[in-house]
Amino acid sequence: MKILVAVKRVVDYNIKVRIKPDGSDVDIEGVKMGINPFDENALEEALRLKEKGVATEVVAVSLGTSANQDVLRHSLAMGADRAILIEASADLQPLAVAKLLKSIVTREQPNLIILGKQAIDDDAGQTGQMLAALLDYPQGTFASTLQIEGEEVTVTREVDGGTETLALALPAVITADLRLNEPRFVKLPNLMMARKKPIETINAAELGVNLDARLKLIQVSEPAVRKAGIKVNSVEELLNKLRSHEGILV
Amino acid sequence: MKILILAEHDGLQLSSSVHQAVTAAQFWNSPIHVLVAGHSADAVVQQAASIHGVERVVHANAAHLAHPLAEDIANLVASISEGYDVILAAHSSFSKNALPRLSALLDVAMISDVLEIKADNTYVRSTYAGNVLTTIQSTDAVQLLTVHGSNFTAASLGGNAEITSTETPAAFKKASWKSEVRSQSDRPPLGSAKIVVSGGRSLGSAEKFEQVLSPLAYKLGAALGATRAAVDAGYAPNDIQVGQTGVVVAPELYIAVGVSGAIQHTYGMRDSKIVVAINQDPDAPIFQVADYGLVADLFDVIPELTAAIQ
Numbered sequence: 001m002k003i004l005v006a007v008k009r010v011v012d013y014n015i016k017v018r019i020k021p022d023g024s025d026v027d028i029e030g031v032k033m034g035i036n037p038f039d040e041n042a043l044e045e046a047l048r049l050k051e052k053g054v055a056t057e058v059v060a061v062s063l064g065t066s067a068n069q070d071v072l073r074h075s076l077a078m079g080a081d082r083a084i085l086i087e088a089s090a091d092l093q094p095l096a097v098a099k100l101l102k103s104i105v106t107r108e109q110p111n112l113i114i115l116g117k118q119a120i121d122d123d124a125g126q127t128g129q130m131l132a133a134l135l136d137y138p139q140g141t142f143a144s145t146l147q148i149e150g151e152e153v154t155v156t157r158e159v160d161g162g163t164e165t166l167a168l169a170l171p172a173v174i175t176a177d178l179r180l181n182e183p184r185f186v187k188l189p190n191l192m193m194a195r196k197k198p199i200e201t202i203n204a205a206e207l208g209v210n211l212d213a214r215l216k217l218i219q220v221s222e223p224a225v226r227k228a229g230i231k232v233n234s235v236e237e238l239l240n241k242l243r244s245h246e247g248i249l250v
Numbered sequence: 251m252k253i254l255i256l257a258e259h260d261g262l263q264l265s266s267s268v269h270q271a272v273t274a275a276q277f278w279n280s281p282i283h284v285l286v287a288g289h290s291a292d293a294v295v296q297q298a299a300s301i302h303g304v305e306r307v308v309h310a311n312a313a314h315l316a317h318p319l320a321e322d323i324a325n326l327v328a329s330i331s332e333g334y335d336v337i338l339a340a341h342s343s344f345s346k347n348a349l350p351r352l353s354a355l356l357d358v359a360m361i362s363d364v365l366e367i368k369a370d371n372t373y374v375r376s377t378y379a380g381n382v383l384t385t386i387q388s389t390d391a392v393q394l395l396t397v398h399g400s401n402f403t404a405a406s407l408g409g410n411a412e413i414t415s416t417e418t419p420a421a422f423k424k425a426s427w428k429s430e431v432r433s434q435s436d437r438p439p440l441g442s443a444k445i446v447v448s449g450g451r452s453l454g455s456a457e458k459f460e461q462v463l464s465p466l467a468y469k470l471g472a473a474l475g476a477t478r479a480a481v482d483a484g485y486a487p488n489d490i491q492v493g494q495t496g497v498v499v500a501p502e503l504y505i506a507v508g509v510s511g512a513i514q515h516t517y518g519m520r521d522s523k524i525v526v527a528i529n530q531d532p533d534a535p536i537f538q539v540a541d542y543g544l545v546a547d548l549f550d551v552i553p554e555l556t557a558a559i560q
């Protein structure tokens with residue numbers, strides 16, 4: 001069984017991004033980048049399935065510029081067998097990403113495709129569902145556990161108000177929630193070794209997919225920031241303050 | 251021009267977020283239709299028909315829609331989408347699952363979790379864990395979006411919409427619903443509660459989370475929330491996680507107890523009207539977003555606070 005994992009390169013989750021002075025976009029020049037945290041969970045799950053003997057090959061794929069090689073090296077160092085870079089300009093939108101991933105699925109024929117449930121930069125949370133639709137595959141989104149038996153994958157999903165369990169026929173598309181697993185740390189020797197592994201590069205233009213942007217970025221701005229209020233010294237003072245707001249506490 | 255709203259419900263009760271979606275849909279000043287997909291969900295159809303501003307309720311009734319799969323919902327909406335210029339739903343785990351699938355079926359870009367509608371194809375949404383507000387314009391002929399419920403007031407009752415039924419496409423065969431676990435709680439739902447009491451990792455165990463926070467929540471009629479660290483540690487169920495990857499809340503009063511205030515958490519609560527933070531570390535970032543901060547050990551002051559409230 002082959003598993004394909006999509007890994008996105010995003011601004012590190014610890015970084016508060018800045019906005020360009022003209023408000024035309026965010027300024028990510030020189031900012032620390034890394035693998036989307038949810039995609040680390042996706043890859044970790046694929047690797048565990050391989051270690052359990054369920055999967056035989058794990059392929060990581062990333063879409064973007066040659067800078068994305070770093071997240072693919074990270075994926076190889078975690079344990080992916082192969083890495084594919086689909087070279088395209090940076091601002092791919094989810095539909096275009098899904099279409100490009102579909103062409104890789106057609107070529108690689110994986111039995112399972114695991115993505116992150118959302119990318120922490122754009123927070124769209126769309127790509128996995130779109131890919132599943134384009135392939136007419138079943139989808140198991142926001143997965144917190146998954147189990148494979150024969151030609152079926154059972155997925156527990158985190159939903160509003162609890163969890164839900166679905167059974168999907170393979171091949172299927174899964175999107176990983178953070179609680180799916182705890183991703184392993186990458187050891188330095190593995191990172192050194194991953195540097196020597198080849199990364200297959202495909203030019204997006206060769207895949208015959210229309211990459212035209214459907215969404216136009218008009219402007220970016222900073223949300224109104226909450227101002228820090230005051231410190232109170234006791235429970236009594238706190239209650240007095242709260243009671244001074246109409247209707248909050250009796 | 252016509253607008254279709256995908257309604258969320260549990261078979262008996264229409265989600266209150268549908269009322270908010272109706273208000274959002276009124277931006278376009280055009281007839282609003284609501285799709286209710288379910289099995290024997292007639293009560294829900296009636297509730298939808300009574301929302302002020304809804305012209306028609308489209309009812310899809312089929313056994314396999316009792317626990318609807320994203321695949322079936324996407325196929326159903328696609329089958330009736332002809333003639334609709336705007337398709338929208340309130341943002342929730344239900345719509346997040348189904349509408350991107352529809353987006354690919356229709357080959358129309360989708361805009362998730364819209365905070366504000368600026369023009370009939372221009373929207374404001376938040377990105378980078380809420381650190382950036384992004385205004386985007388969709389160039390597609392059909393506008394497909396989910397809206398952030400709490401940013402729109404709920405449409406009132408008093409409507410009397412026409413009810414029609416529609417054919418449901420055959421069930422998707424490659425997936426099946428097995429079971430669900432609903433968190434049992436007599437507290438108000440987190441998403442719509444007026445007061446939320448949230449606890450962090452510092453509570454130390456599931457037992458203490460319950461023992462320390464529940465009496466306070468009970469007295470205040472509040473919902474309980476939690477940080478990811480508390481959920482990951484097993485102190486609280488996943489569906490009460492507040493933040494970027496959990497629920498976004500905007501209650502009248504948010505009480506953060508032993509919560510450090512990571513941006514991924516504050517993203518989920520910073521639109522609250524009044525924020526109270528209780529933390530023993532005077533430099534905890536949560537104080538930067540709190541109206542009232544109390545530097546203290548939560549195990550001392552939460553019982554004291556609980557006792558002091560009638």
Ligand SMILES: Cc1cc2nc3c(=O)[nH]c(=O)nc-3n(C[C@H](O)[C@H](O)[C@H](O)COP(=O)(O)OP(=O)(O)OC[C@H]3O[C@@H](n4cnc5c(N)ncnc54)[C@H](O)[C@@H]3O)c2cc1C
Pocket residue numbers: 006007008009025036038039061062063064090091092093094097114115116117118119120121122123124125126127128215216217218386
């Ligand atoms: C108006 C607008 C302007 C934009 N401007 C810019 C810009 O200036 N610069 C820029 O870099 N981006 C830009 N983007 C792109 C944007 O940041 C996202 O990359 C894109 O919309 C995909 O959405 P997402 O990553 O949030 O997808 P999600 O649906 O949240 O991603 C889910 C999962 O899909 C997979 N995935 C998504 N993208 C990739 C990828 N590239 N490679 C591999 N796997 C992937 C991952 O597994 C990920 O976890 C813009 C987007 C829009 C809509």
Ligand SMILES: Cc1cc2nc3c(=O)[nH]c(=O)nc-3n(C[C@H](O)[C@H](O)[C@H](O)COP(=O)(O)OP(=O)(O)OC[C@H]3O[C@@H](n4cnc5c(N)ncnc54)[C@H](O)[C@@H]3O)c2cc1C
Pocket residue numbers: 013037038120449450451452476477478479480491492493494495496497507508509510511512513514515518528529530531534546547548549
């Ligand atoms: C991709 C990604 C997504 C994430 N999404 C979310 C999300 O949706 N929601 C979320 O909450 N987090 C999220 N996180 C995690 C987030 O970054 C923080 O790690 C988390 O919010 C911290 O939880 P905490 O405040 O309970 O724990 P800690 O950061 O450990 O803070 C504990 C606090 O309790 C205080 N404390 C300890 N003992 C006491 C006591 N006796 N009395 C009073 N105060 C005490 C300490 O001073 C400290 O400030 C995400 C992280 C990533 C990487």
